[in-house]
Amino acid sequence: MLKYETKINTIGPSVSDFLGEKMLILFGENAPAELAEFCLLIDVNDVNGEIQPGDILQIGEKAYKITAVGDAVKKNLTSLGHITLKFDGSQTPELPGSLYLEDAEIGEVQTGDKIQVLTK
Template identity: 70%
Template sequence: MQTVYQTTINKIGSSVSDFLGEKMFILFGDNAPAELADYCLLINVKEIDGEIGQGDVLVFNNKEYKITAVGDAVKKNLGSLGHITLNFNGFDTPELPGTLYLEDTDIQVPEVGSQIQILKK
């Protein structure tokens, strides 16, 4: 598997767990606006090396999740701002341009220092 993207979670906003019921996390680079930072997993902004596609794998919180759909703006936003939404609802058609859709599963808040990777299958 080829690593397309890799970053580290530097800080976890105080309200991140509010989205567990919605099965989603918001990623944002360390430059997140103050009014949003409490709701985000703050990450290092890194470039993306390749395309992100349906069937690829997100490694998050030491588990692998199949990517089921990719919004049109995911690559641009993740590579430039570190800002996308991870939605673990299993949708196979993207509803929002800045959202990466993943297999339907329950999720837990990761720890600071956790790695996030996107792997090409």
């Protein structure tokens, strides 16, 4: 089941600064300029249902297992499109606006890639 879908419209020039920390930051097109350069700018869309550990986040062709979900992820995605993706395998959500994913290499992202949250 598809719980969420958006697409990457713009890749900020400084997105790679956070790859070493295993992070990607999503933000809707209305991101403040000083933040936009660090973000993947996306369409703001609704989330269907609840995003849960065990769901799959897919970016382009690459899929990652969700390991923990911050309390504010759904609200922030639907209102601002703004969450942080952390690829560190955390089982406990430390920050409310973060979605935690398996500890994996972050695949290359490209403008036009779809971002989806799917239930197995």
